[in-house]
Amino acid sequence: MIRRGVGYPFTMERGAVRVGVIGAGNIGAALVGILTDPSRRHALLDGATAPLELVGVAVRDLTRAHPGVEPDLLTDDVEALLAKDLDVLVEVAGGLEPAGAYVRAALARGVSVVTANKALMAAQGNALARLAHDHGADLFYEAAVGGAIPILRALRTSLAGERIGRVLGIVNGTTNFILTRMTQGGSDYAGALAEAQALGYAEADPRADVEGADAAAKVAILSSLAFGTPLAGEEVPHEGITGVRPVDVEFARHAGYVIKLLAVAERVGESGVSRRVHPTLVPLAHPLASVSGATNAVFVEGAKAGPLMWLGQGAGGEPSATAVLGDVLDAARNKVSGRHDAPFSGDRTLQLVEAGDLTSAYYLSVDVIDRPGVLAEVAGVFGRHGVSIRSMEQSGLADEARLSFLTHAARDRDVRATVDELAALAAVDRVGACVRVLGGAA
Amino acid sequence: MIRRGVGYPFTMERGAVRVGVIGAGNIGAALVGILTDPSRRHALLDGATAPLELVGVAVRDLTRAHPGVEPDLLTDDVEALLAKDLDVLVEVAGGLEPAGAYVRAALARGVSVVTANKALMAAQGNALARLAHDHGADLFYEAAVGGAIPILRALRTSLAGERIGRVLGIVNGTTNFILTRMTQGGSDYAGALAEAQALGYAEADPRADVEGADAAAKVAILSSLAFGTPLAGEEVPHEGITGVRPVDVEFARHAGYVIKLLAVAERVGESGVSRRVHPTLVPLAHPLASVSGATNAVFVEGAKAGPLMWLGQGAGGEPSATAVLGDVLDAARNKVSGRHDAPFSGDRTLQLVEAGDLTSAYYLSVDVIDRPGVLAEVAGVFGRHGVSIRSMEQSGLADEARLSFLTHAARDRDVRATVDELAALAAVDRVGACVRVLGGAA
Numbered sequence: 001m002i003r004r005g006v007g008y009p010f011t012m013e014r015g016a017v018r019v020g021v022i023g024a025g026n027i028g029a030a031l032v033g034i035l036t037d038p039s040r041r042h043a044l045l046d047g048a049t050a051p052l053e054l055v056g057v058a059v060r061d062l063t064r065a066h067p068g069v070e071p072d073l074l075t076d077d078v079e080a081l082l083a084k085d086l087d088v089l090v091e092v093a094g095g096l097e098p099a100g101a102y103v104r105a106a107l108a109r110g111v112s113v114v115t116a117n118k119a120l121m122a123a124q125g126n127a128l129a130r131l132a133h134d135h136g137a138d139l140f141y142e143a144a145v146g147g148a149i150p151i152l153r154a155l156r157t158s159l160a161g162e163r164i165g166r167v168l169g170i171v172n173g174t175t176n177f178i179l180t181r182m183t184q185g186g187s188d189y190a191g192a193l194a195e196a197q198a199l200g201y202a203e204a205d206p207r208a209d210v211e212g213a214d215a216a217a218k219v220a221i222l223s224s225l226a227f228g229t230p231l232a233g234e235e236v237p238h239e240g241i242t243g244v245r246p247v248d249v250e251f252a253r254h255a256g257y258v259i260k261l262l263a264v265a266e267r268v269g270e271s272g273v274s275r276r277v278h279p280t281l282v283p284l285a286h287p288l289a290s291v292s293g294a295t296n297a298v299f300v301e302g303a304k305a306g307p308l309m310w311l312g313q314g315a316g317g318e319p320s321a322t323a324v325l326g327d328v329l330d331a332a333r334n335k336v337s338g339r340h341d342a343p344f345s346g347d348r349t350l351q352l353v354e355a356g357d358l359t360s361a362y363y364l365s366v367d368v369i370d371r372p373g374v375l376a377e378v379a380g381v382f383g384r385h386g387v388s389i390r391s392m393e394q395s396g397l398a399d400e401a402r403l404s405f406l407t408h409a410a411r412d413r414d415v416r417a418t419v420d421e422l423a424a425l426a427a428v429d430r431v432g433a434c435v436r437v438l439g440g441a442a
Numbered sequence: 443m444i445r446r447g448v449g450y451p452f453t454m455e456r457g458a459v460r461v462g463v464i465g466a467g468n469i470g471a472a473l474v475g476i477l478t479d480p481s482r483r484h485a486l487l488d489g490a491t492a493p494l495e496l497v498g499v500a501v502r503d504l505t506r507a508h509p510g511v512e513p514d515l516l517t518d519d520v521e522a523l524l525a526k527d528l529d530v531l532v533e534v535a536g537g538l539e540p541a542g543a544y545v546r547a548a549l550a551r552g553v554s555v556v557t558a559n560k561a562l563m564a565a566q567g568n569a570l571a572r573l574a575h576d577h578g579a580d581l582f583y584e585a586a587v588g589g590a591i592p593i594l595r596a597l598r599t600s601l602a603g604e605r606i607g608r609v610l611g612i613v614n615g616t617t618n619f620i621l622t623r624m625t626q627g628g629s630d631y632a633g634a635l636a637e638a639q640a641l642g643y644a645e646a647d648p649r650a651d652v653e654g655a656d657a658a659a660k661v662a663i664l665s666s667l668a669f670g671t672p673l674a675g676e677e678v679p680h681e682g683i684t685g686v687r688p689v690d691v692e693f694a695r696h697a698g699y700v701i702k703l704l705a706v707a708e709r710v711g712e713s714g715v716s717r718r719v720h721p722t723l724v725p726l727a728h729p730l731a732s733v734s735g736a737t738n739a740v741f742v743e744g745a746k747a748g749p750l751m752w753l754g755q756g757a758g759g760e761p762s763a764t765a766v767l768g769d770v771l772d773a774a775r776n777k778v779s780g781r782h783d784a785p786f787s788g789d790r791t792l793q794l795v796e797a798g799d800l801t802s803a804y805y806l807s808v809d810v811i812d813r814p815g816v817l818a819e820v821a822g823v824f825g826r827h828g829v830s831i832r833s834m835e836q837s838g839l840a841d842e843a844r845l846s847f848l849t850h851a852a853r854d855r856d857v858r859a860t861v862d863e864l865a866a867l868a869a870v871d872r873v874g875a876c877v878r879v880l881g882g883a884a
Contacts, residue, residue, distance in 0.1 A: 034603065034746060142600070148747040150600030157599075158584070158592030158768035161476065287753060290732045304476060305590040305754065305764040311729060312750040322747040326600035339779035 016053035017332040020086045022078060022102055023093030024059045026317030027116055027143065029068045031090065031324050032057055036070065050336045052328065056081045060093075078102050082109065087335045088328055091115040092143075100124055107131045107139065112331040112340065114324055116143035122217035125224070125231030138340045140327035145218045146171055146296045148319035149312040150326060155225035155300075156341070163303040164226045166266035168438075171218040173294035173314040174209035175241050175261040177201045179279075180292045182249045183258055189244060201294050212238030212277040215263040219275050222298065223265035227273045227350050237355055238277035248365060248433045251393070251404050255363075257281035257437065258289045272353035281363050281437040288438075356413035361390070363406055364415075365433035366422055370401040374427045378403060381425070385418045386410065400429060409439060458495035459774040462528045464520060464544055465535030466501045468759030469558055469585065471510045473532065473766050474499055478512065492778045494770065498523045502535075520544050524551065530773045532766060533557040534585075542566055549573045549581065554773040554782065556766055558585035564659040567666070567673030580782045582769035587660045588613055590761035591754040592768060593740045597667035598783070605745040606668045608708035610880075613660040615736035615756040616644045616651035617683050617703040621721075622734045624691045625700055631686060643736050654680030654719040657705040661717050664740065665707035669715045669792050679797055680719035690807060690875045693835070693846050697805075699723035700731045701877070714795035723805050723879040798855035803832065805848055806857075807875035808864055812843040816869045820845060823867070827860045828852065842871060851881060 019035070021028055035054045057069050058078045066074060075081055078098075082089070082105055089106040091113060093099050100120055103113050108131065115121070121128070121141050132139035142152045146169070155164075170176050174196055181192035193210065196202035208214045216236035224231040241261050252259050262280040267273055282289045287309045291297040296314025301307055313319035334340050368374045375394070382389055388408040395402045407415070419431050461477070463470055477496045499511050500520045508516060517523055520540075524531070524547055531548040533555060535541050542562055545555050550573065557563070563570070563583050574581035584594045588611070597606075612618050616638055623634035635652065638644035650656045658678035666673040683703050694701050704722040709715055724731045729751045733739040738756025743749055755761035776782050810816045817836070824831055830850040837844045849857070861873050 030746065148744070148750060150596050150750075153600050154592050154596065157772060158595050159764070160771050161767040162764050287732070290729070302590070302764060304472065304760040306758075306761050308590060308592075308752070308754040310750070310752055313748040316748070318746040319748050322601070322604050322744060325603040329602050330599060337779055337781035339775075339781070 016051045017087045017335055018053050018055050018085055019088045019090065019328060019332075020055055020081045020084065021057045021090040021092065022081070022099070023091065024057050024066045024069050024074070025092065025094070027092040027320045027324060028057065028090075029066065030317040030321035031092065032069050032073070034321060034325055050332055052332060055084050055086065082106055082111070086111045088112045088114060088331045090324055090328060091117060091120075092324065093117075094119070096120055096123055103128060104131060107135055107137050110135045110137050112138035112140075112335065114140045114327040114331060116141065116320055116324055118144035118214075118217045118221065121231055122220055123232055125221070126233065129231065132340070136340055138331045138334055140331060141221070142327045143320040143323035145169075145221050146298055146310070147312065147314040147316060148322050149296055149298060149310045149314070150323065151298045151310045152221070152225060153326065153330070154310065155222070159300070159302065159305065162305050164267070165301040165303060166264070167219075167222050167226050167301075168288060168299040169215070169219060169222060169263040170260055170288060170291050170295075170297045171222075171263045171314065172209055172212075172215045172261060173296060174202045174206065175215070176291065176296070177294045178210070179241060179244065179249075179259055179261065182244065182246060183253065184292070186246070188246050189242065210242050211240035212261065215261060215277040219263035219265050219277060222263065223273065223275045226265055226300070227267065229265075229273055229275065229350065229352065234352065236275045236277060239279065241279055243433070244279055245432065247402070248363070248435065251365065252281050252363070255281075255391075255406065256284050258284060259435065260288060260291075262288075262438070267350070268353045268358065271349060271351055273350040274353045274355065274358055276355055279435050281435055283438060286438065356411070356416070358412045359409045360412065361407055361409050361437035361439055362387075362415050363404070363433060363435045363437055364419070364431065366403045366405070366431050367397065367400055367429040368403060369427045369429065370396065370399060371427070374401075375403065377425065377427060378422060381421045382407070382418055385414045385421070387414055387418050402432070406437065458493045459529045459777055460495050460497050460527055461530045461532065461770060461774075462497055462523045462526065463499045463532045463534065464523070464541070465533065466499050466508045466511050466516070467534065467536070469534040469762045469766060470499065470532075471508070472759040472763035473534065474511050474515070476763060476767055492774060494774060497526050497528065521547075524548055524553070528553045529777045530554045530556060530770055532770060533559060533562075534766065536561070538562055538565055545570060546573060549577055549579050552577045552579050554580035554582075554777065556582045556769040556773060558583065558762055558766055560586035560656075560659045560663065563673055564662055565674055567663070568675065571673065574782070578782055580773045580776055582773060583663070584769050585762040585765035587611075587663050588738045588740055588752070589615075589754060589756040589758060590764050591738060591740060591752045591756070592765065593752050594663070594667060595768065595772070596752065597664070597742075601742070601744065601747065604747050606709070607743040607745060608706070609661075609664050609668050609743075610730060610741040611657070611661060611664060611705040612702055612730060612733050612737075612739045613664075613705050613756065614651055614654075614657045614703060615738055616648065617654075617657070618733065618738070619643045619736045620652070621683060621686065621691075621701055621703065624686065624688060625695065626734070628688070630688050631684065652684050653682035654703065657703060657719040661705035661707050661719060664705065665715065665717045668707055668742070669709065671707075671715055671717065671792065671794065676794065678717045678719060681721065683721055685875070686721055687874065689844070690805070690877065693807065694723050694805070697723075697833075697848065698726050699879070700726060702730060702733075704730075704880070709792070710795045710800065713791060713793055715792040716795045716797065716800055718797055721877050723877055725880060728880065798853070798858070800854045801851045802854065803849055803851050803879040803881055804829075804857050805846070805875060805877045805879055806861070806873065808845045808847070808873050809839065809842055809871040810845055811869045811871065812838065812841060813869070816843075817845065819867065819869060820864060823863045824849070824860055827856045827863070829856050829860050844874070848879065
């Protein structure tokens, strides 16, 4: 029998858990609102088994208005805030530096850190986790993936004993909103993007979202918890949605699919793991197919648990603040009982697998000159690369034809070689789409 | 700054966490399989920060075969198992007694208990939680609700600081399978039930499932974590699906809904909470509408987090065993750091509200004699009780007509009075359905 520790910590007299916040933007202001709402303190105290005390909120520019934050909490001196005997530092300022320096300074003092900063985790996550471990502090970042969805804690705790086969995420609300408008509203990409920008779902410079980099940083985090792959370091291959056309959406719908930008982390064979982001044809009956608008969802395939899905608001100040708060309460409970969560090491023996070695069914769209013999020529290219065609549909364009193919499962590098050879054919105007089809787990 | 506890427990030398199991049925055998699979031990060790050691499996009848369990682990002497210096006892035998006696004996020794026994929790949950608290032990029961879905831990940790407005659960796979077959397969209730029984989704005696008692026990658990209502005690009002007819399913589909058996726990006003189970017309666009077959889902509406949904396998030995395992790892981590989780007390000030005081839109189906003036007579009854009609559809039967109504939001007691008065009319053959329509949060 394990006999160790302090007995019943919550029955002993105790002080408050001291919390400092860096950043008073959307998430920071929402968090401060929750922490300072008198009607909520009872529940917060219950959850933490110690009252939380907000000791200060650091902002860059004290001359700006910070609605919702009591002025006497504000400071522009992060060092002074860190020196206030913090138990937990919340970093919701964003950006790599100086946010990273503040987080490192806190961890080095043994102060637990809660951050929503996926860019920081993607860049420095391994080193920060090590620093936390070495100084007996927690480092939690639930809000960095899926906003309000508590998927990271579930992977870290509930599924810690489960052998996970695959994680599929719709983790970027901007692109899911755009694809939903293209699917349900008949918009083209540019129109749907403009609408997303008008509604605040997309940035003026939307590249990080629409080109897949945001989702790539998130899948690196999901994969680290599901498979023990490194948090930071090797970039996750990603492809965005800028090339998705209304004809692709329409073909998918007609064939029983919907196009989603999926962040994928999956076990490959016994010793491999693949991480990637790309548009994917998702069967309409799959639970991810009905995740619409800016909603996020994460689908996990467990060996014993079977399929599990989490769904919720992927962005926004208040939803993200609830994820931050869950982490703060966890860190507070740990502080009270004098422990911290070990950095999850997972199965470190898994190796990253090159995308070219993976197999998947594909949808390809090829615009060709409409003359006899072209289909045979095109089909011959597929055959030469060992890519087997499951179905083909031809639709007429002015003096061209569009050939839409669904393939059987094929090796990625063979499909890429097929596309390259097709593009070089005189009869082929262009290969308009080459998109994976979601199939069973690898 | 909080300064307490043992520092870095996982870096200190430590023994194994000793786990005993009572019951080797579906869940027990699956759990033993996971715990004794050599290829899984690395991940288990990681998650627990101490190795788990399975010290014995108690069964009622040693002469029966227990496939998957090493014979030298088996015992029929629970007392002897409890005396083996256990850290964690897993109770997956089921039933109230002697399971309850074993759980009480373990907790009284300070042994943490993990159970999948919702009947036990519904009957004795409050007392068991108190016993656990008094002896510094954990009492976890994730597998009692939603099988593999880690919803209880999420309510207990991630959402501990969130003000929850409503919890809506599809937490009974049998009834969801039957309703799905009636919706997608055109079966009637009896045919769908027979199919569920043939496939093992329904018991030979299906009453606990189809009459809603199983879902009622589960919503009592969900409500206790979301709103601090007592686990056991006052029965949760429940209505099953035995009265749902194909015409109801068809009308619902036609009107943009699907019929689901929902377990509901919701905040009513500032100080009230309602818990209940009943068939419900769920709008097709709602995420719960697409939860089909034996799958379970829990939908949570948070004040700040917004809507969140969890989906997964609600039953089965292996899915449930993963939930048990998550609890075992949690209890093991707590044992190593010498703490236990405080029983969640939530907002104890919330009072249970009588169903009659609630408001909801309703679907009513009334079979009437097809003669002039009947509609006016029927509509008059609605009017007298202040129930406002949103839409009406008439369909002819031989010499009768069926009137299908959707009402605006009305008080439950007024709708019941309307039904009673309608049933007493000479022109009314019967009131065939009176089913709530899911609307916005209360």
